Amino acid sequence: MDQSTTSSFCNLGILDSLSNDSICEILRSYNGFCAATQTLLAAVDDLSARRDFVAHVHSLCKHGLDSLVRDHFLRVLEETFERNGASRFWRHFEPYSNVTGLNKNDDLEIDEDEILSVLHSALEEIYLEKGYQEKCLLMLVHAFQSYKKQVSRDTRDLDAERNHLTTKYQWIVSSVLTATLPRNFRVILHWYFKRTLEELSTRMDEELQDHESQSKDGMDLDEKGKICNKVGEMDVDECYNDSRYSENNKLVNSIGKVVLHLRSLGFTSMAEDAYASAIFLLLKAKVYDLAGDDFRSSVLQSIQSWIQAVPLKFLHALLVYLGDSVSYESSSSGLKSPLASQPSSFCPGIDSPSEGLVRWKLRLEYFAYETLQDLRISKLFEIIVDYPESSPAIEDLKLCLEYTGQHSKLVDSFISSLRYRLLTAGASTNDILHQYVSTIKALRTIDPAGVFLEAVGEPIRDYLRGRRDTIKCIVTMLTDGTGGNSSASGNPGDSLLEELNRDEEIQEDVGIDDDFNTDDRQAWINAARWQPDPVEADPLKGSRNQRKVDILGMIVGIIGSKDQLVHEYRTMLAEKLLNKSDYDIDSEIRTLELLKIHFGESSLQKCEIMLNDLLGSKRTNTNIKATISQPSQTSGENAISMDTISATIISSNFWPPIQDEPVNLPESVDQLLTEYATRFHETKTPRKLQWKKSLGTVKLELQFDDRIMQFTVAPVHASIIMQFQDQKSWTSKNLAAAIGIPVDALSRRIHFWISKGIISESAGVDTSDHVYTIMESMAETSKNGAGSSGIQELLGGDEEEERSVSSVENQLLKEMTVYEKFIMGMLTNFGSMALDRIHNTLKMFCIADPPYDKSLQQLQSFLSGLVSEEKLELRDGMYFLKK
Structure with missing residues (x-):
């Protein structure tokens, strides 16, 4: 008897009560038991020592040494498993000890099929070894059971005995393997499931496409349009019964067998983590493949259909193979998923889905929503640039955020993109405003209450307040169909006119009720629609649920006061009206009426008077020309008809300050203006005209020896070119004196005609005095490097200093x-x-x-x-x- 055995007997405290014969019997039985144990566990499938093993167990149990039997058998079992099971198992993977990361299959420097075969054979070998040891363990349990029957026939604790020993052995197996686990085994498992599931996914995708094509071939045109909605509702069992699915079923069984082996070795969580990781990687790749940079189509339905048709189908088959397909209704855990209240509709094609499958579906859908959400949030700047064409992507993002509730991620990410890509010195104010308006329109789909839009818009508004041309650009967007973008094609998304139209429609749609006024009606509507703000909302900003997202209100909020916007609009309107060559102001009247709806009539009263001045000018101009019974008193070769003049008569007290500079017009034009003023005084006594000679536009037709050219220019440009009718060459000082403007102002104005190849410039006798000469032919023009031929219609005088109204x-x-x-x-x-x-x-x-x-x-x-x-x-x- 060895020292450890003696210690065990001493601990049992029975040596003093035993006779010499009993002690000898115990020693013989114990030595025989140890030898039989070694024989049983050392030889695979050799049960020849079974009879002796059982006899020795009975003999030891007779003396109350059953606990000694258990402890020794389990200790030897552990040593044997560590030597014959674990060491051999890990030895299979020693050639791959350098493998520490397998993000791609190419990272492996071995044959893929080889490592697949190695994993299968290693698991099969250790599974057989473990199975034989479990058989030996059951032999011990049966020995205990047979002894109990001989002694008392009481078998009540036999099941507990079996469960106790089985559990302890499973713990031994798991502990030994975990303690000796190499670093590369987890990586190899991840690679195995990734590779096999990719293969299975490819086959299932092909089946899905074949199913779609067959369905479409058997449909008429109307039914083909509905195929995308039916893909996710395919009967999963149909696919299992399909003969083409037999190969897939073999692959599923192969995967399931690996999972079962890993579970038996105590690697349940590692196995689930490995194939779950592979499934999520496949799902992520599918989301990126379907979504990508295409923002003009919704992909959420396609993703949901793919989840139903591929990973859920695989998981259903796997859970059936593993025996985990207990129906949802029969689950006794009490932890039922809230979205599975109607399991049959929750998992189409499966009458009674298991709780595990329901939970997998929830996990996959949440991961898909979150992945698509993150993808769309990372591209939100580009999505908003393409709005409204990208509205399907916005709708998908809205549904994802409703599912995940991660609105704060959108706010933080988008604000960062704005500061990095938009709110920079290189971006024009027009571009920033257009992006802001598109942001409002896009985000009000996601956030109708405007809570998150308030946070996103704050840095844009702060930045725009620091730009001097912000008000001007806003007014341009309000009054111009292209939003001030000359390169735009009039897309209504670039203009705020559509918002003015929307406000008008809302005003027209509001009915009049005898019992309730408009405020009362709106109050009832707001009360019925009230919802609490999201938890991410800033409490300092106040609730915005009681009003709709008002684009114009948010734009005016940048300026801080509608009075400044109205002032800028009045200035721009004056500039536009003064440069009109006709009296067509229908669009301006329409815009003013829309602005009055939003800003009120009183604030725009002066603008209304300005438009009335144009209408009055048209009537006055018609009446004055009707009094002409004979040609103008001016005569001669260069006489100008009264029909060529159209005057804009303004009420100066209601117009912004007008910039005017003295200019000498040609005598014929001056006489025509004097005659027009006289006739105005006769018809509008006692009112008199006071001409602003530098304002307005002049249409000219210049005839040369070899060409005719047409221009629309400012009066000062017309005065310059008309001085060359009688005199072909002028010095700068003489020409400036004739026109009545400073020399430096002449140099800026005459550059327009020089650039058109009509006037040439040369140095005079005095270096400060230039000589300007008219170019009569194209040959002369070509020598100076500029010119054009034919009839042209060009606009001159568009420099900043040509503004008629002070900015x-x-x-x-x-x-x-x-x-x-x-x-x-x-x-x-x-x-x-x-x-x-x-x-x-x-x-x-x-x-x-x-x-x-x-x-x-x-x-x-x-x-x-x-x-x-x-x-x-x-x-x-x-x-x-x-x-």
């Missing part, structure tokens, strides 16, 4: 200049001040004529100008005097 920026600069010294004095005394403090101080102390009545945004714009002029500097939101 809003210039008007603001003039109005704010009176406060510049006061601001400088404040900063001298206080050192530094924030914007709002400067604004409040001006409101408090500048109450004399003129009183300070500017908005915070106007003051910020003026201070930005002082910073650009290096009179002030801005650091951390504080203004300082420039040192």
Whole structure:
């Protein structure tokens, strides 16, 4: 008897109570038991020692040594498994010890079929070894059972004995394998399932395509349009009964066999993790393949159909093979999935899906929604650029976010994209505004309440407030069908006119009720539709559920005041009206009526008077020309008919400040204007005309020796070219004096005619005095490197200095200049001040004529100008005097 055995007997405390004969019997039985155990476990399928083994167990149990028998047998079983099972099993994978990562199949420097075969043979070998050891363990259980029957015939604890020993052995197997687990085994498992499932997926995809083509061949045109909705509703059992699926079924059984072996070795979670990872990789690849960069079609239905037709079909077959296909209704765990309240409809084609399959479906769908959501969020900037053509992608994203609830991810990612790609100095204000409008239109589909749109739009609005041309660009988008983008084709998505039209339709659709006024009706509608804000909403912003997402309201919110927008609109309208060569203002009237719906009639009253001036000018012009009974009193070769003139008569008190510069018109034109003014006075006594001679447009036809050219230019350009009718060459000083403008202004204006090859420029006697000469023929023009032939219609005078109306920026600069010294004095005394403090101080102390009545945004714009002029500097939101 060895020392460990003696210790065991001592612990049992029975040696003192035994006789010498009993001790000898125990020693013989124990030694025989140890020898029989070694014989049984050492030889595979050799049960010749079974009779002796059982006899020795009975003898030891008779003396109350059953626990000794269990412990020794399990210890030897563990040693044998570690030596004959685990070591041999891991030895199969030693050639692949350098394999630590298998992201691609190409990473393997071995034959793929070889490692597949090695895995199968290794699992088969250890499975047989484990099976034989389990058979030996059952032999011990049967020995205990037979002894119990001989002694008491009480077999109540026999099942518990068997379960106890089986569980302990399973724990031994799992512990030994886990303790000796090589690093590359998990990687090999992942690769195995990835490769086999890719093969299975390819076959299933081919079957799915064949099924679609066969279905389409047997349908009429109307039924073919519905095939995409039927793909996800295929009967899974039909595919199993299909003869073509037999090969797939073999592959599923092969995978299932590997999973069963791994489960028996204690690798249940590792196996599930491996094939789950492979399934999710396939699903992710499928989502990327279906979605990609195509934003003009919805892909969510196709993804759901593929999940039904491929991974769920495989999982159903696998769970059936593994014996885990307990129906949902018969599940006793009590952890039923909430979306499986109607399992038959939840998993089409399966009458009674298992709880495991239901949970797999939920996992796959959530992963698909989240993957598509992340893909669309990463491309959201491009999607919004393509809106509204990309609206299917927006709808898919909306459904994904409703499923996952990860709206905050969209907000954070999109704000980052905006700051990196849009809110930069290289982007034009027009582009930023167009993207902002498209963002509002796209995101209100996802977020009708505007909670997340508020967060996304905040950095855009802050950035646009710092740009000087923001108001001008907004007004252009409100009044121009191309949104101020000359290269645009009039896409309504680039203009805010459609939003004005929408507001008008809403106004027309509101019915009049005798019992409720409009506010009461809207209050009831809002109350019925109320929902709490999402948890991600900023509580400081307030609820936005009680009003719709108003694009115009959000655009005006950039400016801060509708008065500034109306002021800019009035300035741009004046510029447009003054440059009209006819009285066609139908589009301007329509736009004004739409603006009045949104901004109110009182704020646009001056603009309405301006349009009325155009209508009155048309009537007056017609009446004056009707009084002509004979040709104009001006005569001669260059006489001009009264029919060629059309005057725009304005009420100057209601128009923005008009920029006018003195200019001498040709005598014939001057006489015509004088005669027109006289006839106006006769018909409109006592009113008189005061001409703004530098404003308006002139249509010219220039006849040369070899060509005729037509132009539409400003009066000053017409005056310049008409001076060359009688005199072919002019010095710059003489020409400037004849026209009545400074020499430097002449140099800027005459450059238009030089660029058209009509006038040439040469140096004069005095270096400061240039000589301008008319080019009578194309030959002369070619010598100067410019020119054109034929009849042309060109527009001249489109430089910035040709504006007829003072810009809003210039008007603001003039109005704010009176406060510049006061601001400088404040900063001298206080050192530094924030914007709002400067604004409040001006409101408090500048109450004399003129009183300070500017908005915070106007003051910020003026201070930005002082910073650009290096009179002030801005650091951390504080203004300082420039040192």
